[in-house]
Amino acid sequence: MTFPQFVFRNVIRNKRTYAAYFLSSAFSVLIFFVYALFIFHPDIKNGVTASLAVQLMVAAEVIMYVFSFLFVLYSVSTFLKSRKREFGILMMHGMTRSQLNRMVFLENMLIGIASILTGIGIGIITGKLFLMIGSRMIGIEPLPFILSTKVLIITISAFLILFFCISLFTAILVRVNKLIDLFQAGEKPKKDPKTSVFLSVVSAVLLLVSYYLAATATVYSLLFRMLPVIGMTIIGTYFFFTQLSVFMTKLVQKNRLLFWNKTNIITISSLAYRLKDNARMFFLVTIVSTVAFCAVGTLASMNVLNEQIDTEYPAEISYIAMDEEPLHQRNLEQIESELKEKQLSYHKNQVPIKIVEIASSSSEALYPPEELAVISFSNYKKIAEAAGYVFTEKPLAEQDALEMKSSSLGNSNFLSFILKQEDIKLEPESSTEHVVLPWQLVYDEGMVVSDPLYEKLTPVSTELFTGFYIEDIEKTLGIANNLVKDGVAFPSDDSSYSMTVSGTLLNIQMSMFKMMLFVALLIGAVFFITAGSFLYFRLYADLDYDRRQYLTIKKIGLTDQELNKIVTRQLALLFFVPIVVAFIHSGFAFMALQSYFTLSIAGEVVIVLASFLAAQIVYFFFIRYNYLRNLKKSLI
Incomplete structure (x- = not known):
């Protein structure tokens, strides 16, 4: 040979x-x-x-x-x-x-x-x-x-x-x-696993703090908290498996009522050794599984955008003319003509927007806004009701103002402005309840003011907003493609209008997330299968040691039923402890992600986690069957 x-x-x-x-x-x-x-x-x-x-x-x-x-x-x-x-x-x-x-x-x-x-x-x-x-x-x-x-x-x-x-x-x-x-x-013989009380406490503190920061994150604080939370979670998870889990197991061993109950003495006594020996593997499986859950769950949650986009784009087609050129009338006629060709029923609303000059503002930006878009409260109510909102806001007092919300995520800067005209000061203390103009059409800042104050304002220019309201957003896909690029148009040297077509924007957005979900599903599958392989390797690496241990115990009367019970418990801990920890990590990650959505993503998250759990349970019973079969060969 x-x-x-x-x-x-x-x-x-x-x-x-x-x-x-x-x-x-x-x-x-x-x-x-x-x-x-x-x-x-x-x-x-x-x-x-x-x-x-x-x-x-x-x-x-x-x-x-x-x-x-x-x-x-x-x-x-x-x-x-x-x-x-x-x-x-x-x-x-x-x-x-x-x-x-x-x-x-x-x-x-x-x-x-x-x-x-x-x-x-x-x-x-x-x-x-x-x-x-x-x-x-x-x-x-x-x-x-x-x-x-x-x-x-x-x-x-x-x-x-x-x-x-x-x-x-x-x-x-x-x-x-x-x-x-x-x-x-x-x-x-294995040495008695030692733990550090200090590191166990550090692990608990790091995990609890990271969970708190994730659970209380807002759309504004999430970006700043993300890296510290990830870092604390990784370190806390490592010390959880190397220190805290072993420490907790030793505390359980001191409870004689539980420890000395039937076969618990065998299960729990070897648990501390298994946790210590497999700590790094548990850590790897937990982190890899968390990445897989979060990647797939995050992109699966993007399906709610199909519903959320209705609040982001209240008018299915929005058009703002910045001057009185005949071009705008032709463009609006083209939009109406295409809607009629598609046999889409719609209603149209038009409101003026005054652009006023700013003398100073409370903005700390390097380049603060020089102009401000202003609409009257009555016109704000008009287009909000046209979008189908139930309008409950009370009319403004003469000098009051509301910051115009341009996204359902909120944009509450509450900047105050002093206008060049008669030193008029606008100090909003709250924002509008509804989005009536999408963010693509409000470049700097927008404001809703009382009708009397609106009449007093002398603008540098007046723009005309036209909104087309259609029941089915998806049917606006492809409308006026020659006027917009990928569903949106910004003013330039060649054009003096801005425009959004929400059906086209939704299609592009959902196509992008479907791509990302397709990629994430395959990568998530690789990560999850690999995590299962880590468990498989570790299990069969200890098979010879387990054979000798159970053979010794069987000589003093261990039955097959008791052996099955002990092995099942130990394998369940081996398979599901890191997965449960990964579920908890992912759960708090999704709580932080929820701050980006006005609609709940709980349904999508539950489906993703339940699917991974079902796959893990199937894998667990497959490995349990094969492990017991190989273990009992040497015990006959």
């Missing part, structure tokens, strides 16, 4: 241990290959939507490639630790250090090449399906399956380099201790 044959048979004999590593690596290759099919497809390079899709997929390729590198590195290091006894036997029979390094290198490369071939093979078989699903989600025509040599070369080269570097790196780091140490690696 040649050395390569020995390496091949060694991998085949350990197929159970290598199975999750191989399948996860093959799945990563598959997703990388599918993305490459999109990125280098000759029919996807035209259009803004397709261009954005390509950019997102390139970013996903990079993220997944870096993550795959870390995943493979962790997996290989776990295998090496669990094979010390095997290395000792080989060295006792004459294997040299260089041969051992060569064996490890060839094994990793063999699994890597098999993963690449398997991933690409499945990708070729299912590529057409992925292209159909992806095309539908990003809103383009169905793409034919085209397998270019560039896709094959990039995928094979990228992962060959990855597996080569990892194999070379791990082969160099293989540590050969004394033979006696290698043989006793899995039999040495």
Whole structure:
């Protein structure tokens, strides 16, 4: 038998241990290959939507490639630790250090090449399906399956380099201790896990503070709190698994009523050791799972924009004419003509907007606004009622003013202004309840003033707002495409109007989020499967130790039913503790995200988390069945 044959048979004999590593690596290759099919497809390079899709997929390729590198590195290091006894036997029979390094290198490369071939093979078989699903989600025509040599070369080269570097790196780091140490690696009694009360308290404080900051975040404070909260959560999670969880387990052991109850003495006594031994793995699984949950959940939540956009764009088509040129009348006639062609019923509203000059303001911006858009309270009420709002605001006193809300997220700066005209001062103490003009049409600041005050104002110019109100926002898609670019038009040297078509804006926005969701789903699947693989590796790395432990306990009367109960509890803790912590992290992250929406995203979040939980439960019972089967083989 040649050395390569020995390496091949060694991998085949350990197929159970290598199975999750191989399948996860093959799945990563598959997703990388599918993305490459999109990125280098000759029919996807035209259009803004397709261009954005390509950019997102390139970013996903990079993220997944870096993550795959870390995943493979962790997996290989776990295998090496669990094979010390095997290395000792080989060295006792004459294997040299260089041969051992060569064996490890060839094994990793063999699994890597098999993963690449398997991933690409499945990708070729299912590529057409992925292209159909992806095309539908990003809103383009169905793409034919085209397998270019560039896709094959990039995928094979990228992962060959990855597996080569990892194999070379791990082969160099293989540590050969004394033979006696290698043989006793899995039999040495474990030291009693020690914990720090100080670090346990630090963990609890960091997590509680980060949860509080996330739960109380607003749309204005979220950006400033994001990085500190993420940092505190990561550090707090690490110390939670390395310190706090072990500390809490030791407290439970002091409760004799619980600890000495039936088989709890076995379950709880080994729990502290498992938590300490698997702390880093739990930490990795929790962080990876949280990233997957948040990525998919955040983008799934974007579906509420379909409803929220009604509040952002109360008039389905908004048009502001900045002068009295005949062009504006032609444009409005074109809009009405297209609405009639589509047989859309609508009603139209027009109100004037006065542009007044500002002498000074309370703004601290480097370039404070020089002009202010002002509408009267009666006109504000008119277009608010036209948009279908129930109007309950009380009329303003003569000198009162309201800040014009231009987004449902709010823009409450409450700046005060002194106008050049007779030193009129506008000091709003609140904002309007409703959005009547979208933010694209209010460049600097807008104000609603009382009717008497509005009549007194002498503007530098007067603009005319025209709103077209239609019941079905989606049917305005494509209206007046020659007047707007991607649903919005801003004034320029060539045009003196601004305009929004909310149906077109909604279509572009939803297409973008569908693309992002498609990308996030695939990356989330890779992350989640990898997290499950981490658990699988750790479980089978401890299998020999567990066999000896349960064999000893069985000699003093442990029944099969009690064994099933103990193993199920321990596996449940192993599988669901990091997932539950990840759910809690994600829950508070979504509470912070809710500040960006006027509508609730709870339904979408619950569906995403429930889907991940269902997948984890299925995986748990599959692993439990196989683990018990392998464990009982040596107990017969």
